[in-house]
Amino acid sequence: MKLFTPGPVGVNNEVLSTSKLFFHRSKDFSDIFSKLQKNLSYVFDTDDRYSNLILTGSGTMANESVVTSVLKGRRVLFLSNGLFGERLIEMAIIHHVEHEVFNANWGDIFDLKALEEKLDEFKPEYIIVVLLETSVGVVNNVKAINNLAKQYDCRIFVDAVSGLVAEELSMKELGIDVCTSVPNKAIEGIPGLSFVSIKKEIVENLIEKNSYYLDLKRYYDISIKQQTPTTPAITLFFNTNAALEQLKSETMQTRRNRYHKNSDLVRSLANSMGWEIFKPQDQQLAIAISSLIVPESVDINQLKKNLYESDIVVWSHDYQKEDKRLNRLLQISVMGDISGNDIRNLFKQINDFSNA
Numbered sequence: 572m573k574l575f576t577p578g579p580v581g582v583n584n585e586v587l588s589t590s591k592l593f594f595h596r597s598k599d600f601s602d603i604f605s606k607l608q609k610n611l612s613y614v615f616d617t618d619d620r621y622s623n624l625i626l627t628g629s630g631t632m633a634n635e636s637v638v639t640s641v642l643k644g645r646r647v648l649f650l651s652n653g654l655f656g657e658r659l660i661e662m663a664i665i666h667h668v669e670h671e672v673f674n675a676n677w678g679d680i681f682d683l684k685a686l687e688e689k690l691d692e693f694k695p696e697y698i699i700v701v702l703l704e705t706s707v708g709v710v711n712n713v714k715a716i717n718n719l720a721k722q723y724d725c726r727i728f729v730d731a732v733s734g735l736v737a738e739e740l741s742m743k744e745l746g747i748d749v750c751t752s753v754p755n756k757a758i759e760g761i762p763g764l765s766f767v768s769i770k771k772e773i774v775e776n777l778i779e780k781n782s783y784y785l786d787l788k789r790y791y792d793i794s795i796k797q798q799t800p801t802t803p804a805i806t807l808f809f810n811t812n813a814a815l816e817q818l819k820s821e822t823m824q825t826r827r828n829r830y831h832k833n834s835d836l837v838r839s840l841a842n843s844m845g846w847e848i849f850k851p852q853d854q855q856l857a858i859a860i861s862s863l864i865v866p867e868s869v870d871i872n873q874l875k876k877n878l879y880e881s882d883i884v885v886w887s888h889d890y891q892k893e894d895k896r897l898n899r900l901l902q903i904s905v906m907g908d909i910s911g912n913d914i915r916n917l918f919k920q921i922n923d924f925s926n927a
Contacts (some may be wrong), residue, residue, distance in 0.1 A: 580907030703734030760814030
């Protein structure tokens with residue numbers, strides 16, 4: 572089965588074969604925990620000002636842990652131009668976080684001048700932005716947004732669940748305060764864990780507890796002993812560490828170059844069929860995800876079904892938006908074990924179906 576989905580992505584056999592099971596209060600587990608934390612410093616690009624916390628759960632869990640542990644009781648400004656920005660806002664509403672929203676149309680760039688005016692007016696303590704808005708396959712200008720945040724003495728939380736590694740991001744260079752991600756995107760590991768990279772000064776000063784399982788202070792305090800507060804997905808620590816070792820061997824830049832090459836092929840083959848790529852004006856496209864606009868003459872659901880019968884999985888969703896393009900997006904991810912031949916085979920199948 573070839574997964575062209577933005578997550579989960581295909582995982583190679585070497586990573587899959589590294590599963591081990593140990594008692595999580597043993598030295599064996601503490602050793603792999605320590606290795607994993609150090610390897611996470613490589614992908615987040617952190618130094619000793621930061622702690623890399625490891626949770627058992629999806630990226631949504633990591634994000635909600637930040638909302639409940641860090642943002643509750645703060646004035647927060649959410650930047651939203653897609654589904655995952657909206658999901659973060661929903662969490663804030665559920666947990667009664669004081670907040671306002673700075674919106675752009677789905678996929679559009681944020682107006683930095685208008686954002687500066689909003690910061691001056693609202694004076695938030697935290698600003699929240701998604702690095703790679705997966706729903707539309709565009710990358711937000713985190714560097715420029717971060718510069719504004721620092722200018723207005725505002726901390727920044729970056730949701731890099733799908734963007735880490737695939738897109739350039741350095742926490743220590745930008746001074747990002749909190750960042751979340753997962754192993755089963757561009758790290759090319761198995762799903763089931765999530766990460767919160769956070770400045771120690773923030774997590775050490777957390778006092779109020781708004782959740783038991785999602786309390787990042789608990790995770791931080793016991794992480795000093797290379798442990799987790801509750802039983803984790805033990806085998807995934809080994810799989811994830813193996814994936815990170817492979818990434819270090821390949822290097823992040825080489826992996827991005829691979830994604831660039833494969834995404835260029837995806838977009839070229841789509842254009843050759845007369846299919847458009849969803850690209851709002853002046854917006855940066857994701858390196859590893861292409862959002863194709865499927866012509867109305869093509870039955871998307873039947874296309875997906877036919878591809879699945881050929882062991883090919885793609886993703887689409889009708890977002891029911893006024894912009895009709897958003898209701899006919901077919902997303903093609905090249906993260907994971909995807910080759911040029913896999914991409915050419917995918918488009919042969921799409922072309923055959925479209926012309927049948």
